[in-house]
Amino acid sequence: xxxxxxxxxxxxxxxxxxxxxxxxxxxxxxxxxxxxxxxxxxxxxxxxxxxxxxxxxxxxxxxxxxxxxxxxxxxxxxxxxxxxxxxxxxxxxxxxxxxxxxxxxxxxxxxxxxxxxxxxxxxxxxxxxxxxxxxxxxxxxxxxxxxxxxxxxxxxxxxxxxxxxxxxxxxxxxxxxxxxxxxxxxxxxxxxxxxxxxxxxxxxxxxxxxxxxxxxxxxxxxxxxxxxxxxxxxxxxxxxxxxxxxxxxxxxxxxxxxxxxxxxxxxxxxxxxxxxxxxxxxxxxxxxxxxxxxxxxxxxxxxxxxxxxxxxxx
Numbered sequence: 001x002x003x004x005x006x007x008x009x010x011x012x013x014x015x016x017x018x019x020x021x022x023x024x025x026x027x028x029x030x031x032x033x034x035x036x037x038x039x040x041x042x043x044x045x046x047x048x049x050x051x052x053x054x055x056x057x058x059x060x061x062x063x064x065x066x067x068x069x070x071x072x073x074x075x076x077x078x079x080x081x082x083x084x085x086x087x088x089x090x091x092x093x094x095x096x097x098x099x100x101x102x103x104x105x106x107x108x109x110x111x112x113x114x115x116x117x118x119x120x121x122x123x124x125x126x127x128x129x130x131x132x133x134x135x136x137x138x139x140x141x142x143x144x145x146x147x148x149x150x151x152x153x154x155x156x157x158x159x160x161x162x163x164x165x166x167x168x169x170x171x172x173x174x175x176x177x178x179x180x181x182x183x184x185x186x187x188x189x190x191x192x193x194x195x196x197x198x199x200x201x202x203x204x205x206x207x208x209x210x211x212x213x214x215x216x217x218x219x220x221x222x223x224x225x226x227x228x229x230x231x232x233x234x235x236x237x238x239x240x241x242x243x244x245x246x247x248x249x250x251x252x253x254x255x256x257x258x259x260x261x262x263x264x265x266x267x268x269x270x271x272x273x274x275x276x277x278x279x280x281x282x283x284x285x286x287x288x289x290x291x292x293x294x295x296x297x298x299x300x301x302x303x304x305x306x307x308x309x310x311x312x313x314x
Contacts, residue, residue: 004112005031005069009055009102010076012036015117015171015220017043017179019074022221024048033068036077043178055098062105072228074115075102081121081144082273083183088143095147099154107162114166115228118152118240120213121145121185122170125279132281134242134288141279152239159238167227168240172213172284174220175304177311185276186212188250193308196257196264203267206274208251211282215245216299216307223295230293237288244284245297246304256305 004027011020011034023032024047034044035053044050051068055061055077064070077098084091099116106114123132124139140146148170158164173186181187188204195202206212215223223243227235254266289295299307 003027003031004071005033006072006074007033007035007065007068007070008074008076009035009053009098010078011044011050012038012041012179013076014174014176014179014182015217016076017041018176018217018221019076019224020044021047022225023074026225033064033070035064041179055101056094058101058104061101062108065105065109065111070109071111072113072115073102073106073111074224075099076117078117079144080182080184081119081142081276082185082187084144084147085142085272085276091143092147095144096150096154099151103154103158103164103166106164106166107158112165113228114164115224116151116155116166116168117224118148118168118170119144120170120172120280120284122149122152122240123279123281127281129282131283131285132242133285134237142276148240155240156238165232166238167235169223169227169243169289170240170284171220172215172244174215174217175308176217177308178217185273185280186214189214189253192250192253192257192266193305193312196261197309197312200261200263201265201267202254203269204250205269205271206250206277207270208268209249210270210274210277211247211249212277212280213244213247213282213284215243215297216304219245219297219299222298223289226295227289227293234292236292241289241292242284242286243289243295244286246300247283248301252301253305256301257309260305260309
């Protein structure tokens with residue numbers, strides 16, 4: 001079997017940095033090509049090949065796939081929920097066209113696998129609030145959610161019609177200390193740690209009791225790679241898998257931080273992101289992912305808090 005050659009698009013983003021580093025550990029530094037429109041993230045420098053790439057330029061992307069002998073693509077480029085609401089047309093265009101470009105090239109070049117992330121943003125106010133199931137009412141209210149839901153069906157279509165092995169996870173809110181969040185509604189859960197250390201206080205843009213599904217980045221990276229390394233026969237969902245870890249609110253996380261930083265204080269000033277958060281489920285049922293490919297999360301809130309503070313302080 002020929003060696004895998006993986007292209008990560010959007011490698012300088014919140015997920016991209018850590019996913020690229022994890023893939024390089026598994027497949028070897030030279031086998032994982034990082035690419036982004038932005039400058040190479042400092043954490044990636046010197047760890048393997050990097051190319052400047054615009055996923056919206058299909059010809060340029062196609063040339064890179066052939067030139068680098070790419071066998072798998074991880075497409076992470078996207079405009080997220082809160083940022084997307086400021087320019088809906090651009091968010092729709094980027095989020096859907098980038099996927100279609102990649103799926104088309106995957107079909108033409110018969111790539112082995114494609115990974116594309118969806119999000120809990122596909123759910124809307126009519127979806128069940130607690131233990132939201134894999135198959136349910138889905139009526140997203142943000143352009144990000146709409147673009148992700150459309151994308152899920154493009155993935156399924158390319159799999160059924162052309163045999164493209166494309167796999168996907170609906171990420172919950174992601175927490176990480178290595179790279180900055182990208183303009184999502186769950187970004188408070190990263191900012192709060194930074195502010196706790198620097199200012200000993202934080203003003204949350206979500207209300208104290210706003211519960212959302214969240215996950216620590218090491219769990220998210222592991223879920224992604226475990227899904228991609230699973231036998232294709234085990235994959236029953238060709239739209240996107242519900243994957244969950246824990247659910248908490250700004251109030252919960254503040255209480256946990258106070259155990260480490262007793263003089264930490266939090267204030268609440270909900271903004272336009274509150275409405276987005278309230279349209280999403282508070283918890284997710286991911287039993288299908290657990291059954292199909294053995295998904296299990298490792299990090300709970302106390303463990304996340306201790307690890308985040310520890311790493312940010314150092």
